[in-house]
Amino acid sequence: AQTVTQSQPEMSVQEAETVTLSCTYDTSESDYYLFWYKQPPSRQMILVIRQEAYKQQNATENRFSVNFQKAAKSFSLKISDSQLGDAAMYFCAYRSGGGNQFYFGTGTSLTVIP
Amino acid sequence: DTGVSQDPRHKITKRGQNVTFRCDPISEHNRLYWYRQTLGQGPEFLTYFQNEAQLEKSRLLSDRFSAERPKGSFSTLEIQRTEQGDSAMYLCASSLAGGLAGYNEQFFGPGTRLTVL
Numbered sequence: 001a002q003t004v005t006q007s008q009p010e011m012s013v014q015e016a017e018t019v020t021l022s023c024t025y026d027t028s029e030s031d032y033y034l035f036w037y038k039q040p041p042s043r044q045m046i047l048v049i050r051q052e053a054y055k056q057q058n059a060t061e062n063r064f065s066v067n068f069q070k071a072a073k074s075f076s077l078k079i080s081d082s083q084l085g086d087a088a089m090y091f092c093a094y095r096s097g098g099g100n101q102f103y104f105g106t107g108t109s110l111t112v113i114p
Numbered sequence: 115d116t117g118v119s120q121d122p123r124h125k126i127t128k129r130g131q132n133v134t135f136r137c138d139p140i141s142e143h144n145r146l147y148w149y150r151q152t153l154g155q156g157p158e159f160l161t162y163f164q165n166e167a168q169l170e171k172s173r174l175l176s177d178r179f180s181a182e183r184p185k186g187s188f189s190t191l192e193i194q195r196t197e198q199g200d201s202a203m204y205l206c207a208s209s210l211a212g213g214l215a216g217y218n219e220q221f222f223g224p225g226t227r228l229t230v231l
Contacts, residue, residue: 009154044117044223045205047221100169100218101159102159102220
C-alpha cells in the first residue's frame with residue numbers, strides 16, 4: 001500500500017505570513033493524484049488543492065499553492081497571507097490513477113497567531 | 115444543504131452493543147466511501163460502493179462491521195458487539211465516478227464520533 005508521510009505534527013504562522021506544510025509519499029506508480037484537505041476543528045474536511053502527477057505545473061488556488069517534486073515524491077503546500085480561518089488540521093492524500101482508495105497522512109495542525 | 119450528511123453526529127454506547135450509522139451522499143454521486151479516523155491519525159479507508167455494489171473492503175473491516183447501500187443512495191455502517199477499540203470518528207465521503215477530469219474528488223461528511231465505554 002502507498003504511504004503518505006507528514007513529518008510536521010504541528011506548525012504555527014503569524015497572520016499575513018507564509019507557511020509551508022510538508023508531505024512525502026511512497027509509490028511505484030506513475031499515474032496518480034495528490035490532494036491537500038483541510039479539517040477545521042469539529043467541522044468536515046474540505047478539499048484545498050489537487051495535483052495530477054503527469055502535470056509538471058504546480059497547482060494554485062488563490063492563496064494556496066503546491067510544490068510538486070515528482071522525482072523526490074514530495075508535495076508541499078504553501079499558504080500565503082495566512083488568515084485566522086486557515087487554522088485547521090491539514091491532510092495530504094494520495095490516490096492512484098486506477099484506484100479509488102485515498103491514502104492519508106497523519107496530518108499537520110496549523111495554528112495562526114494573530 | 116446539498117452536501118454529505120451523517121447521522122448521528124455523536125454516539126456513546128457500552129461495549130458489546132450494536133450501533134448503526136447513516137450517510138446520505140450528494141444526490142448525484144454514485145460512489146460512497148467509509149473511513150475511520152482515530153485521534154492523531156488521518157482517515158483510514160474502510161470500504162466503498164459504486165451505486166449499490168460494495169466493490170472494495172479494507173482488512174480493517176472486521177466481521178463485526180457491515181456496510182450496505184441498498185438502493186444506491188444512502189448507506190449504513192453497522193458495528194456489532196462494539197469494543198473500546200472501535201472508538202473513533204467514522205467519516206463518509208461521496209464522489210462522482212469519472213467526474214472532474216478523473217480526480218474522483220471526494221466530498222466528506224461531518225462524521226459520526228463513536229465512543230465505546
